Amino acid sequence: MLQLPDSPSCMKKLASVEDSYELCRQITAKYAKTFYPGTLLMKEAKRRRAMWAIYAWCRRTDELVDGPAAAITTLETLDRWEQHLESVFAGHPLEDYDVALVDALQNFPLEIQPFRDMIAGQRMDLCWSRYKTFEELHLYCYRVAGTVGLMSTAVMGVDTTRDTAAWNQDKEPYIPTDEAIALGIASQLTNILRDVGEDARRGRIYIPLEDLAKFNYTEQDLFNGVVDDRWRELVRFQIRRTREVYAKAEKGISYLAPSARLPVWSALILYSQILDRIERNQYDVFRQRAYVPNLQKLCSLPTALLRAQVL
Numbered sequence: 001m002l003q004l005p006d007s008p009s010c011m012k013k014l015a016s017v018e019d020s021y022e023l024c025r026q027i028t029a030k031y032a033k034t035f036y037p038g039t040l041l042m043k044e045a046k047r048r049r050a051m052w053a054i055y056a057w058c059r060r061t062d063e064l065v066d067g068p069a070a071a072i073t074t075l076e077t078l079d080r081w082e083q084h085l086e087s088v089f090a091g092h093p094l095e096d097y098d099v100a101l102v103d104a105l106q107n108f109p110l111e112i113q114p115f116r117d118m119i120a121g122q123r124m125d126l127c128w129s130r131y132k133t134f135e136e137l138h139l140y141c142y143r144v145a146g147t148v149g150l151m152s153t154a155v156m157g158v159d160t161t162r163d164t165a166a167w168n169q170d171k172e173p174y175i176p177t178d179e180a181i182a183l184g185i186a187s188q189l190t191n192i193l194r195d196v197g198e199d200a201r202r203g204r205i206y207i208p209l210e211d212l213a214k215f216n217y218t219e220q221d222l223f224n225g226v227v228d229d230r231w232r233e234l235v236r237f238q239i240r241r242t243r244e245v246y247a248k249a250e251k252g253i254s255y256l257a258p259s260a261r262l263p264v265w266s267a268l269i270l271y272s273q274i275l276d277r278i279e280r281n282q283y284d285v286f287r288q289r290a291y292v293p294n295l296q297k298l299c300s301l302p303t304a305l306l307r308a309q310v311l
């Protein structure tokens with residue numbers, strides 16, 4: 001169980017940088033069944049480890065609202081977590097996990113704002129259990145996942161050799177910020193569809209209520225796990241919209257540093273295969289978890305490799 005420390009740990013001897021990265025790797029491997037395999041494809045250990053440090057922080061943030069201790073989390077807990085974040089950004093780790101993040105912050109141009117935005121996403125989760133419009137859901141997805149795209153891009157780096165034409169020498173490299181955010185948002189929208197049943201059991205509905213209304217499907221239908229033509233049409237619509245967001249993300253990958261393209265293509269393919277699974281399961285996300293088997297994950301590697309080289 002991940003929890004905030006009860007008291008400042010200034011007297012405590014913290015983990016070494018190495019041990020802290022290992023703790024972060026373990027959390028990532030344990031929880032991020034889609035994200036972690038992507039990080040394993042990153043060639044440079046320094047970048048790979050930084051991704052784990054970021055994921056571990058994101059996971060701990062998420063756990064405050066979604067984990068076993070969620071019942072005691074209040075807005076004040078999240079305020080304290082934000083102060084904890086400030087301390088990490090000031091170079092003062094408070095817990096073992098923070099040591100790796102402090103190290104990553106020294107190596108990569110990570111900004112604090114996406115981290116703050118993610119905490120704002122958890123505040124939304126704490127206070128909201130419904131989203132009226134896609135715009136509201138989009139903001140939530142930016143905060144809890146689009147931010148991961150921003151953090152990741154800072155670690156992976158961009159291609160500085162792309163615009164080398166003589167007439168273009170002074171031009172700054174294009175930073176695919178919107179596309180990176182898009183991949184986070186598309187992954188989150190995918191996870192929302194996959195987890196509809198699980199979320200309903202917690203009284204939560206992430207699919208925008210305006211979409212339920214459009215397809216004449218009620219909240220009660222959703223809580224009852226009704227799979228009929230209305231539901232299938234509704235999910236088809238969600239899948240179509242999510243694929244458009246993936247398509248936007250794809251356009252940014254060739255602007256990333258060459259070594260980042262394979263892991264990002266691989267993550268994109270793995271997340272979008274969850275949508276294919278939902279289709280294969282006839283849109284029944286209530287009784288069957290849309291999950292991509294490890295063998296299929298492995299079989300996607302050549303496609304990712306090809307796209308990373310050609311696109």
Ligand SMILES: CC(C)=CCC/C(C)=C/CC/C(C)=C/CC/C(C)=C/COP(=O)(O)OP(=O)(O)O
Pocket residue numbers: 031032033034035036144145148149150152153176179180181183184187188191249250252253256264267
């Ligand atoms: C496309 C460009 C230009 C850059 C990519 C930048 C990157 C790497 C973005 C990654 C964004 C991403 C995949 C965020 C993940 C957010 C998310 C839904 C995490 C959920 O993780 P978990 O539910 O803990 O575990 P899974 O890995 O099993 O989904």
